[in-house]
Amino acid sequence: MIQLLDADGVRRDHPDYPLSISDGELRELYRDLVLVRRIDTEATALQRQGELGLWASLAGQEGAQIGAGRALRSQDYVFPTYREHGVAWCRDIDPVHILELFRGVSLAGGWDPSAHNMNLYTLVIGSQTLHSVGFAMGVVRDGMVGSGDTAADTAVLACFGDGATSQGDTNEAFVWAAASNLPVVFFCQNNQWAISEPVEKQSRVPLYQRAAGFGFPGVRVDGNDVLACLAVTRRALDDARSGQGPTLIEAYTYRMEAHTTSDDPTRYRNADEVARWAARDPIDRLRKHLDSRGLLDARFLDSVGEQSEQLAVRLRAATRAMPEPDPLSAFDHVYAEQTAELAQQRGQMREFLDSLEEVG
Amino acid sequence: MAAHIRGPEPVSMVQALNEALRSSLEDDPKVLLMGEDIGALGGVFRVTAGLAKDFGEARVVDTPLGEAGIIGAAVGLAMRGYRPVCEIQFDGFVFPAVDQLVTQVAKLRNRSRGLLSMPITVRIPFGGGIGAIEHHSESPEAYFAHTPGLKVVAPSTPADAFAMLRQAIASDDPVIFLEPKRRYWDKGVVDWTALAAPLHAAAVLVTGSDVTLVGYGPTVRTCLDASVVAAQEGRSVEVIDLRSISPLDTSTVVESVRRTGRLVIATEAHASFGPASELAARVQEQAFYSLEAPVLRVTGYDTPYPPSRIEEDWLPNMDRILDAIDRSLAY
Numbered sequence: 242m243i244q245l246l247d248a249d250g251v252r253r254d255h256p257d258y259p260l261s262i263s264d265g266e267l268r269e270l271y272r273d274l275v276l277v278r279r280i281d282t283e284a285t286a287l288q289r290q291g292e293l294g295l296w297a298s299l300a301g302q303e304g305a306q307i308g309a310g311r312a313l314r315s316q317d318y319v320f321p322t323y324r325e326h327g328v329a330w331c332r333d334i335d336p337v338h339i340l341e342l343f344r345g346v347s348l349a350g351g352w353d354p355s356a357h358n359m360n361l362y363t364l365v366i367g368s369q370t371l372h373s374v375g376f377a378m379g380v381v382r383d384g385m386v387g388s389g390d391t392a393a394d395t396a397v398l399a400c401f402g403d404g405a406t407s408q409g410d411t412n413e414a415f416v417w418a419a420a421s422n423l424p425v426v427f428f429c430q431n432n433q434w435a436i437s438e439p440v441e442k443q444s445r446v447p448l449y450q451r452a453a454g455f456g457f458p459g460v461r462v463d464g465n466d467v468l469a470c471l472a473v474t475r476r477a478l479d480d481a482r483s484g485q486g487p488t489l490i491e492a493y494t495y496r497m498e499a500h501t502t503s504d505d506p507t508r509y510r511n512a513d514e515v516a517r518w519a520a521r522d523p524i525d526r527l528r529k530h531l532d533s534r535g536l537l538d539a540r541f542l543d544s545v546g547e548q549s550e551q552l553a554v555r556l557r558a559a560t561r562a563m564p565e566p567d568p569l570s571a572f573d574h575v576y577a578e579q580t581a582e583l584a585q586q587r588g589q590m591r592e593f594l595d596s597l598e599e600v601g
Numbered sequence: 602m603a604a605h606i607r608g609p610e611p612v613s614m615v616q617a618l619n620e621a622l623r624s625s626l627e628d629d630p631k632v633l634l635m636g637e638d639i640g641a642l643g644g645v646f647r648v649t650a651g652l653a654k655d656f657g658e659a660r661v662v663d664t665p666l667g668e669a670g671i672i673g674a675a676v677g678l679a680m681r682g683y684r685p686v687c688e689i690q691f692d693g694f695v696f697p698a699v700d701q702l703v704t705q706v707a708k709l710r711n712r713s714r715g716l717l718s719m720p721i722t723v724r725i726p727f728g729g730g731i732g733a734i735e736h737h738s739e740s741p742e743a744y745f746a747h748t749p750g751l752k753v754v755a756p757s758t759p760a761d762a763f764a765m766l767r768q769a770i771a772s773d774d775p776v777i778f779l780e781p782k783r784r785y786w787d788k789g790v791v792d793w794t795a796l797a798a799p800l801h802a803a804a805v806l807v808t809g810s811d812v813t814l815v816g817y818g819p820t821v822r823t824c825l826d827a828s829v830v831a832a833q834e835g836r837s838v839e840v841i842d843l844r845s846i847s848p849l850d851t852s853t854v855v856e857s858v859r860r861t862g863r864l865v866i867a868t869e870a871h872a873s874f875g876p877a878s879e880l881a882a883r884v885q886e887q888a889f890y891s892l893e894a895p896v897l898r899v900t901g902y903d904t905p906y907p908p909s910r911i912e913e914d915w916l917p918n919m920d921r922i923l924d925a926i927d928r929s930l931a932y
Contacts (some may be wrong), residue, residue, distance in 0.1 A: 305895075319678075348712040360680065361713055365704045371670055372705070375677020382633075382659055383681070409697070413670040420665055574715035575749055577773035580801075580848035 242461045242493060245468040248521050252531025258472040264536055270467050270533055272526045272545050274306045277327045279549040283556050284343065288502045292560050297324045301465070304523025306428050307331065308470020309398065309492070312389045314476055317386075318376055319359040319398045323386040324430075324545045328400060332359040336552075337559045343486030346563050367400075367408030370427065374397035374414045377423035386424045387484030396424045396481035398474075399584025406444045406451065413488070415455040424481035427452075427489045428475065432496035437509040449491035457487045464494030465523040495521070516594060568594060612790035617759035618648045618780065619722075620793070621766035622686065626656050629684060632770060635662040635671055645690055646726060646785055647812045668698035675721045676705050679689030684720045686770055690778075692727040693736030699744065706775045707750030717834060721775045722766070726782040727755070728869045729901075729916055732909040738908055740870040745777045746847040746879070753846040755779040755818035759789040761844065764797035772800065780845075781819035803850035805857065809839035811839040812863040812926055815854055815880065817843035820867040820917055827922040836926065846876050851883045858884055862893035863929045867917040871899040885917075894932035 245253055245260055266565040283297050288296040299306060302324070310331025313319065319328055338350040342362060347539060365371040377397045380386055385395045405411050406429060413415055418425045432545025433440050440448070462473040470492055472513050477488035495518035498504045506515075531537045572579075572587040606616055625632045634649060640662070640663035643650030653661035664671050668689055672865050675685035689695045695702075702723070709717045729738030746753045752774050756762040769776035798804065802914050806821070807828050814825040821842045828838040843850065864884055866877040881896040899917040907915045 308796075346901065347714065348708075352714050354680070355716070361709075363705075365700070368673065368701065368705055371673025371701065372677040372680065374670070375679075376681050377677070378674060379678050379681025379683050382683070391867075409667075410669050410673055410701070413665070413667040414823030416667065417670050417674060418618065574711050574713075576752070577710065577718060581852075582848050582859070587624050 242328055242463050243469045244463040244466050245472060246466045246526055248526060250526050250533060251357070252468075252530060255469075255472075258469065258476060260468055260472040262471075264534070268536055268541060269532060270307060270311065270471075271524075271527050272548070273302045273327070273330065274467065275545050276529060276549055276552055277303050277307065277330050278524060279553055280326055280330070280556065282298065283553040284340060285498070285502065287311040287340070287557065287560055287575045288343070288450075293340060293501060294345045295343050295501050295503060297343075297501045298323050298496075298498035299326045301495045301518065301523070302430055302432055303327050304467040305464035305470050305492035305494050309400075309428050309474040309490075312321050312471050312474035312480070313389075313398060314396075315358065316393065316395045317358060317478060319396065319399060319400065320376070321359060321362055321400045322366075322402060323362040323364050324367065324402070325362070325400050328398075328448070329359060333356045336358060336556060340556065340560050341563060344453070344560060344563060346566050362475050366571040367405035367410040369595055370401055370405070370411045370414035371396045371417070373425050374417045377418065377425045378421065380424055381421070386482060389545070394482035396426055396478040398478070399425055399426070399427050401429055402435065403429065403431040403440045403443055405429070406440070406448055414453070415487075421454040422484070422486040424484070425487045426477040426481055427487060428474065428492065429489065430492045430494055432464075432494050433508075434500070434510065436500040436504060437506075447491065449489055452489035453475055457489065459489040460493065461491045463527065464492030465521045467523055467527055506533045602877060607793040609790065611790050611808045612759050613764045613788050614756070614759045614780070615646060615648055615785045617763040618766055618790050619650060619652070620791075621763045621770075622649060622652060623655070626652065626660060626688070628651055628721050628896065631677070631682060632684045632686060633660045633662060634686045634688065635675065635911065637664060637671075639688050641664060644688060644784065648780075649688070665901050668691060668694055668696075668702050669875050671723075672698040672701035672706060672723065676701065676709065676719065679719050679721055680717060684770065686722045686724065689725045691737045691739050691845060692725055692739040695725055702745070702751065702775075703746050707748045710774075711750060718773050719775045720773045721776050722769045722772075723775070724778045724780060728781050728783055729780040729912050730783040730819065731908060732912075734909070735906070736902070738909070739910065740776070740868070740901060742779055742846050743870055743884065745876045751775055751777055751847065752801070753777045753779065754844060755781060756844065757784065757816075757818055757821035757842050759787070760791045763793070763796070764789050764798055765844070768797055768800040779818055782865075783819045784822060789824070793797045801845035801850060801854040802847050803844055804842045805839065805853065806842050807838065807840040809837035810861060811837045812865060812929055813839045813841060813854065813857040813861045814865050814922065814926065815841045815843060816867040817846060817876075819869060823919055823922060824867055825847070826921050827919045827926070830919065830923060831926055834869065836930065837841045838926065841902055843880075848878060849876075849883070851880070851887065854880060855884060858888045859891045862891055864892070864896045865899060865922065865929055866927045869901045869916060872898055872901050873903050877898060877921065894929045897929050899925045
């Protein structure tokens with residue numbers, strides 16, 4: 242397992258994954274981790290207070306997501322699951338858009354995929370891996386692999402979890418990416434649990450080893466080590482952009498909270514396990530490292546704390562201020578070219594709603 | 602490139618489809634074809650014959666054998682600005698792709714509030730009557746027509762095959778394009794330069810006054826044949842080719858039923874919850890007082906598609922259609 246920062250925050254080197262990173266960049270990674278966790282705790286609170294219908298927490302996976310997200314270049318494209326709040330943060334997607342989905346005012350969040358080079362959240366497990374493959378086929382056809390132009394050559398990051406490795410779509414995506422040497426990085430966050438099913442029910446080999454059978458490299462990285470995730474993903478993306486084909490990264494991490502706010506993990510996993518992983522927390526680890534190097538001065542910590550609090554306040558206010566969608570908007574954008582049937586049904590809904598208002 | 606068959610002589614539906622693909626590839630560099638065995642082989646029905654040679658493997662893509670992969674990859678290609686035309690080799694092989702079609706292709710425009718477009722065409726040879734083995738003769742249109750976000754069409758002639766496939770490919774909506782494989786080798790004259798009728802408009806092929814007979818895809822030929830026989834018995838049958846199953850051009854059928862008072866619908870799809878049932882429901886909603894008889898459905902039965910030795914009795918053949926016309930007129 243690739244690790245560049247151990248659980249005590251001690252920096253290690255790895256010959257295959259050299260990482261030169263400035264003190265400033267280290268502090269920015271810390272800021273990312275803290276802010277993303279703040280989004281998560283605020284969203285959980287909003288759900289508990291009835292402001293959101295559901296929330297899928299990323300707690301514990303911040304290191305994996307910020308590491309992978311900060312490895313991306315602007316032209317790269319991301320295909321997320323529904324838990325990629327940290328990657329979305331790195332793509333400059335306003336978390337308010339994500340909360341729209343979980344509040345139920347939109348189906349998939351309101352960001353423009355092409356403006357952020359990140360698709361909308363995908364809820365059906367594994368579907369997005371095939372979309373990544375198709376997008377990468379397009380990248381190849383556009384001549385944006387291996388051209389040597391670092392501003393043009395493009396990689397695709399396919400995010401998924403341990404559960405998705407059992408899906409046919411994901412395995413087909415591996416086949417296609419290998420057969421056509423596509424510029425896809427398969428970024429699997431193995432958070433050990435697919436709702437209540439442990440990874441042992443998904444695989445009898447470590448997940449990263451599956452790549453060998455498909456014919457491309459697989460690597461396991463400490464998913465709670467943001468530096469290792471950054472270095473490993475950066476190299477895989479470089480390989481993809483330069484025409485060396487796909488890589489499977491297994492970011493070995495842990496889902497600290499329930500699957501979603503509707504889940505009750507006490508029914509299927511024990512507190513000892515959770516406590517063991519809490520000791521490997523990705524934020525604590527970087528904090529220890531920064532602290533040991535004297536990089537955590539009060540001014541920096543205050544600025545992060547203040548930014549974090551402002552973010553939470555803004556999310557709360559924005560969530561509560563979200564306008565209720567017009568019922569008639571259900572009929573929008575079903576087709577590029579509206580059908581007569583839908584126009585008629587829309588009219589029926591409007592008339593019925595109007596008739597209720599008249600009745601008062 | 603070869604436009605050699607675009608002449609006045611009759612061509613088969615396979616040739617007409619091939620020309621539609623060729624001209625779409627010529628017209629739009631973002632069009633690309635994907636499917637199993639569509640390259641060197643030209644597809645199991647030869648619909649893509651010669652295209653890989655003329656346009657290259659990057660635009661006529663022999664894919665791995667995974668239907669979910671074909672459609673899932675088409676989603677990504679569409680997001681990258683391409684216009685994929687997918688071939689599913691046989692109707693009965695589409696089901697592994699149904700997840701991607703229903704949960705992704707059909708919904709992405711809506712869930713992105715119009716920011717994403719899925720200009721994907723999915724060609725599927727469908728229907729029976731060719732003596733095939735299991736899974737090669739099915740009519741899965743109801744699954745797709747029941748799915749908001751998809752459009753479903755089926756040509757019945759070489760001329761429509763050419764025009765409608767070009768329109769489907771040019772459409773910014775995903776279109777399930779059902780090719781009646783029983784009619785692949787029927788020939789017809791194609792006006793290659795004609796202004797095409799709207800993709801989703803039904804066509805009145807024969808005007809009549811006693812009963813309206815509606816089909817699409819493979820049953821249109823059978824309906825036309827039935828109308829000739831019925832005419833010999835003094836019955837004036839109006840024949841309508843629906844052409845599009847979703848959206849469904851209800852008004853053309855309703856207008857006809859208002860004149861004839863009777864409606865018989867012939868499809869190979871299973872009876873229950875099928876396209877014929879939907880059309881019957883709409884006609885009784887919109888033309889109740891015009892009806893002189895119950896709307897009758899002549900369809901595939903609600904059984905798995907049978908062994909080929911008995912398929913002619915299972916299909917909506919001419920005798921079954923004539924019998925339904927008799928029953929309708931007996932009311």
